[in-house]
Amino acid sequence: MARTSDIFVTVDIVILALRDDDLQVLLVKRKNPPFEGKWAIPGGFVRHDESLEDGAARELFEETGVRDVHTEQLFTFGTLDRDPRGRMVTVAYLALVPAPLALHAGTDASDAQWKSVYALPEMGFDHAEIVNYAVKRLRYKLEYTAVGFRLLPKTFTLSQLQRAYETVLGEKLDKRNFRRRILQAQVIEETGEMQSGDGRPAKLYGYREDAVAEVKARRLFP
Amino acid sequence: MARTSDIFVTVDIVILALRDDDLQVLLVKRKNPPFEGKWAIPGGFVRHDESLEDGAARELFEETGVRDVHTEQLFTFGTLDRDPRGRMVTVAYLALVPAPLALHAGTDASDAQWKSVYALPEMGFDHAEIVNYAVKRLRYKLEYTAVGFRLLPKTFTLSQLQRAYETVLGEKLDKRNFRRRILQAQVIEETGEMQSGDGRPAKLYGYREDAVAEVKARRLFP
DNA sequence: TCAAAAGTGTTTGTGGTACACCCATGG
DNA sequence: CCATGGGTGTACCACAAACACTTTTGA
Numbered sequence: 001m002a003r004t005s006d007i008f009v010t011v012d013i014v015i016l017a018l019r020d021d022d023l024q025v026l027l028v029k030r031k032n033p034p035f036e037g038k039w040a041i042p043g044g045f046v047r048h049d050e051s052l053e054d055g056a057a058r059e060l061f062e063e064t065g066v067r068d069v070h071t072e073q074l075f076t077f078g079t080l081d082r083d084p085r086g087r088m089v090t091v092a093y094l095a096l097v098p099a100p101l102a103l104h105a106g107t108d109a110s111d112a113q114w115k116s117v118y119a120l121p122e123m124g125f126d127h128a129e130i131v132n133y134a135v136k137r138l139r140y141k142l143e144y145t146a147v148g149f150r151l152l153p154k155t156f157t158l159s160q161l162q163r164a165y166e167t168v169l170g171e172k173l174d175k176r177n178f179r180r181r182i183l184q185a186q187v188i189e190e191t192g193e194m195q196s197g198d199g200r201p202a203k204l205y206g207y208r209e210d211a212v213a214e215v216k217a218r219r220l221f222p
Numbered sequence: 223m224a225r226t227s228d229i230f231v232t233v234d235i236v237i238l239a240l241r242d243d244d245l246q247v248l249l250v251k252r253k254n255p256p257f258e259g260k261w262a263i264p265g266g267f268v269r270h271d272e273s274l275e276d277g278a279a280r281e282l283f284e285e286t287g288v289r290d291v292h293t294e295q296l297f298t299f300g301t302l303d304r305d306p307r308g309r310m311v312t313v314a315y316l317a318l319v320p321a322p323l324a325l326h327a328g329t330d331a332s333d334a335q336w337k338s339v340y341a342l343p344e345m346g347f348d349h350a351e352i353v354n355y356a357v358k359r360l361r362y363k364l365e366y367t368a369v370g371f372r373l374l375p376k377t378f379t380l381s382q383l384q385r386a387y388e389t390v391l392g393e394k395l396d397k398r399n400f401r402r403r404i405l406q407a408q409v410i411e412e413t414g415e416m417q418s419g420d421g422r423p424a425k426l427y428g429y430r431e432d433a434v435a436e437v438k439a440r441r442l443f444p
Numbered sequence: 445t446c447a448a449a450a451g452t453g454t455t456t457g458t459g460g461t462a463c464a465c466c467c468a469t470g471g
Numbered sequence: 472c473c474a475t476g477g478g479t480g481t482a483c484c485a486c487a488a489a490c491a492c493t494t495t496t497g498a
Contacts, residue, residue, distance in 0.1 A: 006270050007231045009300075009311050048228050048309055052300035076298045076313050078231075078274035087270055089231050089313075091298050159450070176452070177488065199449030200495040381477070398479070399461065421476030422468040 010090040011055040012043030012127070014074065014134035015064060017102030018151050022116050023167050024102075025131055026063060027123070029111035034084050035124025039115070041131065043090065056093040063112055070096040070150040074134055082126050094134045096150040118170075139169055146187045149207040155191050157202035158182070232312040233277040234265030234349070236296065236356035237286060239324030240373050244338050245389050246324075247353055248285060249345070251333035256306050257346025261337070263353065265312065278315040285334055292318040292372035296356055304348050316356045318372040340392075361391055368409045371429040377413050379424035380404070 015026040027039040042063045046055040053071070061067055071093055078089040102114070115121055117135050120128055141147045142165060149156075151164050162178050182188065186208070193204040237248040249261040264285045268277045275293070283289055293315055300311040324336070337343055339357050342350055363369045364387060371378075373386050384400050404410065408430070415426040 007268060009229045009231060046229060046300070046311070049302065051302055052298065052311065073298060076274065076295060078268070078313065080271065080273055089268070089274065089311075091300065091311075157450085174489075175450090176490085179451080180453095181487085196496075197449070198497080199447075200451080200497095202450055379477085396462075397477090398463085401478080402480095403460090418469075419476070420470080421474075422470095422478080424477055 007087045007089055009046045010043050010088055011046055011052060011059060011093060012041050012090045012130060013056050013059050013063075013071075013093045013095055014041055014131055015060060015095045015097060016117070016134065016138065016151070017097040017114065018099045018164055018167055019102060019114055021163060021167055023118070023135070024114040025117050025120075025134075026112055027115050027121070028063070029113070030124055031111070038124040039121045039127075040124045041127050042112070046091075052091050056091075056095070060095050064097060064102070066097055066101050069098065069101070070147065074130070074137060077126060077130065079126075092130050092134070094137065096138070096147065098153055099151060100153045135168075142168055146185070146207070149188070155193065155204040155206050157195055157204060159202060161188075161205070229309045229311055231268045232265050232310055233268055233274060233281060233315060234263050234312045234352060235278050235281050235285075235293075235315045235317055236263055236353055237282060237317045237319060238339070238356065238360065238373070239319040239336065240321045240386055240389055241324060241336055243385060243389055245340070245357070246336040247339050247342075247356075248334055249337050249343070250285070251335070252346055253333070260346040261343045261349075262346045263349050264334070268313075274313050278313075278317070282317050286319060286324070288319055288323050291320065291323070292369065296352070296359060299348060299352065301348075314352050314356070316359065318360075318369065320375055321373060322375045357390075364390055368407070368429070371410070377415065377426040377428050379417055379426060381424060383410075383427070 017024055017026070026042065028042055030036050030038055030040050042059050044055075044059060046052060050058065052073070056071055056073075057067065060069070060071065074092040074094050076089060076091045080087065082088060082090075117131060120131060123131070138147070148161065148164055148168070151168070152160060158179055161182065162173055162175065165178070166173055188205040189208055191204045191206045194201040195204050239246055239248070248264065250264055252258050252260055252262050264281050266277075266281060268274060269280075272280065274295070278293055278295075279289065282291070282293065296314040296316045298311060298313045302309065304310060304312075339353060342353060345353070360369070370383065370386055370390070373390070374382060380401055383404065384395060384397065387400070388395055410427040411430055413426045413428045416423040417426050
């Protein structure tokens, strides 16, 4: 039993947000070995008196000052050689931070920076793999759930929503088809407010919290 | 750092197989407290010199004598109170054992038994939750991947395959539609062999290992 | 009156679903 | 020849995809 306790449990969290029509991840620059000077995703040991979810929420708050955003478990990484200091098992989480809350990186702001997931810097450990997996998972989820709203402010225009989808998926979408389908799904509704900008003002929409978040996809296999 | 090492890492494995047109899970009867006399899924501590995947494969082999079957990580459970003996974080895995290999339960066969997932006995810890989650995940995956074949022998008839799908999904499927769609997907091919039985002999099919296992589903959201 | 973004319908194709009868074999 | 399971095609409907112009506002 003593042997098994040599395994340390950490949580690492991939924090994603939309900034400047780009999908970005919050990274911290490592100040100590191993991988000194390289970038990593925020994380740390799970405390004895907190659940994994609580640990992930704590790490998120420490880095961003943000609470109560969409968080989900991604995967648990536990190969032998992933950390030269010892046997580490890390439970990776994904957090989606709404755009307006994501402007400042880090409360202690030491060396935390937002980086485009499309151009990741040199990263330590297996963290590049974890980030790429998170992005893949987010894209996948966009296709069959309503999770995209979690990257936007409480109210938003259809154009903003479409840009969010395009930014995450990395491809252009047809405006008319996008609007028809998103409205048919009945997960958003007009607030009655309008947003003025450069051209014609746009209707503002809000996410319907009562709508089912997980919409069932059509089967591929019978 | 000493504090954090009080967390123990285990792997638990939900082993599923088709038996008698029923979806069953391999459970062991607990011989010691806590939850003495209740049923649990196989599992144990992760060894210091094995990865999580290796640990899951080891547990699987110890219980069934089977290797090299479809295994995937399910979820990591880490609430504070899940084991009265201490702080346990368990990485849950799902294994799909092909029907012909699943006839014997346990090599040491102590108190391992196959139980229908549709009528689980009283289970200790949060293991009922884990099994139900595994079944949900399997159903979900059946809809957009080719994972169903993993529950059948190397060659099988279309009727057997359809029964497998029906057993897992818990609903009847249309024979003609099932056949058309499964063949269109090009993940199985005729072996040229026939299987004789009660009525007209049936063509035997095999899984095409070169076919992509993960087939992309159509998007729901644009 | 011009620039800039919002908003709006129709057609065409593909794929899902529902549905009933003949075929090959063994006893 | 009969019981048993294997194998086959079509018609309808719903939804996805492609596609271009008009509307509203602010400068």
